[in-house]
Amino acid sequence: TQLLEQSPQFLSIQEGENLTVYCNSSSVFSSLQWYRQEPGEGPVLLVTVVTGGEVKKLKRLTFQFGDARKDSSLHITAAQPGDTGLYLCAGVAGNQFYFGTGTSLTVIP
Amino acid sequence: GAGVSQSPRYKVAKRGQDVALRCDPISGHVSLFWYQQALGQGPEFLTYFQNEAQLDKSGLPSDRFFAERPEGSVSTLKIQRTQQEDSAVYLCASSLAREQPQHFGDGTRLSIL
Numbered sequence A: 001t002q003l004l005e006q007s008p009q010f011l012s013i014q015e016g017e018n019l020t021v022y023c024n025s026s027s028v029f030s031s032l033q034w035y036r037q038e039p040g041e042g043p044v045l046l047v048t049v050v051t052g053g054e055v056k057k058l059k060r061l062t063f064q065f066g067d068a069r070k071d072s073s074l075h076i077t078a079a080q081p082g083d084t085g086l087y088l089c090a091g092v093a094g095n096q097f098y099f100g101t102g103t104s105l106t107v108i109p
Numbered sequence B: 001g002a003g004v005s006q007s008p009r010y011k012v013a014k015r016g017q018d019v020a021l022r023c024d025p026i027s028g029h030v031s032l033f034w035y036q037q038a039l040g041q042g043p044e045f046l047t048y049f050q051n052e053a054q055l056d057k058s059g060l061p062s063d064r065f066f067a068e069r070p071e072g073s074v075s076t077l078k079i080q081r082t083q084q085e086d087s088a089v090y091l092c093a094s095s096l097a098r099e100q101p102q103h104f105g106d107g108t109r110l111s112i113l
Helices: none
Strands: A005-007 A010-014 A019-024 A032-037 A045-047 A055-058 A062-065 A071-076 A087-093 A096-099 A104-106 B003-005 B012-013 B019-024 B031-037 B044-050 B053-056 B063-070 B075-079 B086-094 B108-112
Touching: A010 A019, A019 A087, A019 A104, A032 A071, A045 A055, A045 A062, A062 A096, A071 A087, A096 B044, B003 B086, B012 B019, B019 B086, B019 B108, B031 B075, B044 B063, B044 B075, B075 B086
Parallel strands: A010 A104, B012 B108
Antiparallel strands: A005 A019, A019 A071, A032 A045, A032 A087, A055 A062, A062 A071, A087 A096, A087 A104, B003 B019, B019 B075, B031 B044, B031 B086, B044 B053, B063 B075, B086 B108
């Protein structure tokens, strides 16, 4: 049983479209992180959010931490082929680290 | 080195053989994690070290899996009597503390024939 469920699991979109990835749990997290992983490589940290309701922007990526610190979303504006990869959320609860189930994004040129 | 280094990058073994996977964490990182990752899925936690102490091994799937970090730096994940279901990518990560963001190596892709 995964503590963090991501949706959708797979997403294939055309270049220029917008998309949102969700990361949900019934547990409260002290912080939540988003990683991106490309084939053959390890996950790379994109952002950390720590405050309920926090919104962080990283160029075309917008990350939001839910008010109750149980969920998070990642919104990508005008997706580009370079955004293709596996997106992972990860939360810290009770001094333990939990990864989400992953969202595999493909952006078609 | 600047990042987490794992070796080998690829390992092919016959069922029943023992394998050893190595992880060189970022210098000074106290925490070290091992994960198992299936294709297209999130990493599954295997075990955690704080310096040389293995504080959490709750994710190890069986007693065939063994990890060590004897000097609090390099770590080795050993799998004995490998089985086909052990085929996966094994990721190592290190961080300054358990709850801090993790820095990952590129993994070892293990294939059991």
